[in-house]
Amino acid sequence: MSQVTEVVKIRRKVLSEIARLAFEGKLQDHVEDILHTVVTEEGPRYRCCVHKERAVLKDRINLALSQPINTDLKVAAQNALEGKIADMPFVNVLPEACDRCPIDKFIVTDACRNCVAHHCINSCPKKAIAVVQNRAFIDKNRCVECGLCKRSCPYGAIIEVSRPCERACDLKAVVAGADRRAVINYDKCVQCGACKIACPFGAIGDRSVIVQLIQDLKHHKKVYAIIAPSFIGQFGLKVRPGQVINALKQLGFYDVQEVSFGADIVTVEETKEFAATVPGERSFMTTSCCPAFVGMVEKHLPELRDKVSSTVSPMIATGKSIKVDDPEAIVVFIGPCIAKKVEAARYAGVIDYVLTFEELAAMLV
Ligand code: SF4
Ligand code: SF4
Helix, strand or coil: CCCCCHHHHHHHHHHHHHHHHHHHCCHHHHHHHHHHHHCCCCCCCCCCCHHHHHHHHHHHHHHHCCCCCCCCHHHHHHHHHCCCCCCCCCEEECCCCCCCCCCCCEEECCCCCCCCCCHHHHHCCCCCEEEECCEEEECCCCCCCCCHHHHHCCCCCEEECCCHHHHHCCCCCEEECCCCCEEECCCCCCCCCHHHHHCCCCCEEECCCHHHHHHHHHCCCCEEEEECHHHHHCCCCCCCHHHHHHHHHHHCCCEEEECHHHHHHHHHHHHHHHHHHCCCCCCCCECCCCHHHHHHHHHHCHHHHHHECCCCCHHHHHHHHHHHHCCCCEEEEEECCCHHHHHHHHCCCCCCEEEEHHHHHHHHC
């Protein structure tokens, strides 16, 4: 279970402040106040100074408004209030927040005793280790990061350190840029958000459309919430499903439906597709419900593309059904997963907005 760390608390505070100001109609005039309400002169301080904290926060606010990172905050607020969404990826590195974690993978620690056997020196196939000032020293220019020295040391004095963002991404889509800041390679990235969860500096985030949605709610448009079944466990043990639905209606949603409705449609359609194509046309078939999985197949395993079901996901099936019944509907998917934002973008006109549960919670504060 993920922890509610300071990173999470700050992210939630930014979202809830933005939502509050948007509901109160004060965002345009007061967006810069967030810099002072979330980061106060008294602290707590996580970076070198209050100015650095606020520079990071500015990046965070822009992302929460779905505007490019360096946008003036008043301009960003105006754009968001007008419903504008910048053409940018969903998962982004916040350059000011990235702490440029070390890239040296193998490090000799104080546990090194400069022993007589020197297994580390003997094990290194590149002769990258020497003794300097009574301790083993790894020459980074020679090291090929094979890890043999780490395994050879009887004291466990050589440790392997990896950048949390890079370690989290199995697709190797996060790399160190020239200045050591994290850079996402979008040719490989499927925008699953694993790196966002992993970064202990909160330096990777997903962009949000809460302001654009709040404007539609305030204008009394017919906004439908379609909510993932996992909402049951998202708001604490004491919160009953009916309370969540009532809360959504109090926010201004016209109606609330559960995406399990679409899941039933998908079950029937995928069963038909499977029966019709396996094993005749293909040896196996996977579902298409997870956009990160589909993206991974498209970008990394294109030879398996025809094995992925062509049936849409429950989110899309539910959205389509609502749009057929009510052409004026604005459909908002609410669920646990960032990657659903990517899927919705592919089906423009079916799903208008995607919120994570965290974003919804910020609107309810
Ligand atoms: S984990 Fe990655 S994104 Fe986070 S601060 Fe370190 S290098 Fe930057
Ligand atoms: S694939 Fe996922 S973990 Fe890798 S960079 Fe993209 S969002 Fe981050």
